[in-house]
Amino acid sequence: MKTQRPWLRSVALLxxxxxxxxxxxxxxxxxxxxxxxxLLCLSCIGIQ
Amino acid sequence: MKRLFNLLLRIRRWPxxxxxxxxxxxxxxxxxTKGLPCPGFNCYACPTAIFACPVGSxxxxxxxxxxxxxxxxxxxxxxxxxxxxxxxxxxxxxxxxELMYKLPLPKWQLPPRLGWLRYVFIAxxxxxxxxxxLEPWFCKLCPQGTLEAGIPQIFLLPELRAxxxxxxxxxxxxxxxxxxxxxxxxxxxxxxxxxxxxxxxPFNPVSAVRLEVDHQTCxxxxxxxxxxxxxIRIHENADAIECVRCLECVRVCPVDCIHITGV
Numbered sequence: 223m224k225t226q227r228p229w230l231r232s233v234a235l236l237x238x239x240x241x242x243x244x245x246x247x248x249x250x251x252x253x254x255x256x257x258x259x260x261l262l263c264l265s266c267i268g269i270q
Numbered sequence: 271m272k273r274l275f276n277l278l279l280r281i282r283r284w285p286x287x288x289x290x291x292x293x294x295x296x297x298x299x300x301x302x303t304k305g306l307p308c309p310g311f312n313c314y315a316c317p318t319a320i321f322a323c324p325v326g327s328x329x330x331x332x333x334x335x336x337x338x339x340x341x342x343x344x345x346x347x348x349x350x351x352x353x354x355x356x357x358x359x360x361x362x363x364x365x366x367x368e369l370m371y372k373l374p375l376p377k378w379q380l381p382p383r384l385g386w387l388r389y390v391f392i393a394x395x396x397x398x399x400x401x402x403x404l405e406p407w408f409c410k411l412c413p414q415g416t417l418e419a420g421i422p423q424i425f426l427l428p429e430l431r432a433x434x435x436x437x438x439x440x441x442x443x444x445x446x447x448x449x450x451x452x453x454x455x456x457x458x459x460x461x462x463x464x465x466x467x468x469x470x471x472p473f474n475p476v477s478a479v480r481l482e483v484d485h486q487t488c489x490x491x492x493x494x495x496x497x498x499x500x501x502i503r504i505h506e507n508a509d510a511i512e513c514v515r516c517l518e519c520v521r522v523c524p525v526d527c528i529h530i531t532g533v
Contacts, residue, residue: 229533232350232478239346246340251331255341256305258330259314259322265406266315266326266415267423268441269433 275530287365307341309348310361315419325465329406349473358514363414370452388468396465413445456501475509479532483508487527494519
């Protein structure tokens with residue numbers, strides 16, 4: 223569906239994604255992501 | 271804004287892709303930056319990776335039964351900015367596929383309407399099976415993981431060699447199959463398998479930076495499809511979800527009917 227103000231849709235999406243990031247940060251998900259990425263992923267290597 | 275779009279057209283893509291690969295694997299900031307999902311397909315088990323793989327991170331959140339607001343937010347932010355532009359400009363695995371396709375071998379193209387298979391891979395390998403088995407099964411089969419982590423880590427950590435089993439052999443076979451496929455077909459992983467591209471695809475029609483086609487001017491010469499790394503006819507649908515926003519079509523169009531547009 224074409225809208226008269228497509229920028230509004232883009233800005234809304236950007237705001238929504240920033241809100242999700244902030245919510246994730248509040249839930250300490252940055253640390254969960256960091257720990258998971260820092261530990262050696264044996265599945266990625268192809269063992270285990 | 272128009273000046274920025276014109277600048278984008280002047281930038282050559284392969285140096286950006288190469289720089290992106292080097293930055294994503296620049297090693298030294300690992301301790302700080304590994305909590306940030308990267309805008310592309312780059313394995314976090316690679317000894318030099320400085321970012322988290324978004325697909326691996328999503329599986330981890332599925333396994334720990336937590337909604338991945340942060341990872342999805344970062345991925346959605348990148349998608350909301352440029353749709354699949356990260357696939358075309360930043361993804362190291364996309365870059366590899368384009369390099370492999372340059373090999374002088376006979377070429378054949380995939381049936382164009384099978385992009386939905388990527389959503390099957392997301393549903394089964396990224397969500398359902400990890401949820402049930404508590405194991406990241408997409409990572410277990412991922413060819414990028416084999417290339418960037420499986421092969422180098424086995425060389426760097428000799429103690430791991432004793433643990434090699436059937437899964438390692440399967441991973442190598444999948445990698446070899448994809449390498450061969452990349453050499454004869456345009457970006458097969460992106461078009462049929464990649465969960466990250468599948469997540470970014472719906473953002474193409476609604477992202478801040480988009481493409482538009484002036485159908486009055488278009489002469490349907492198909493030069494855009496010839497240079498397109500995912501083999502689409504952009505003049506038929508400027509918002510095509512397969513488009514990786516590489517802008518090759520904009521550069522090559524003889525009548526300048528494809529334009530970058532946006533917020």
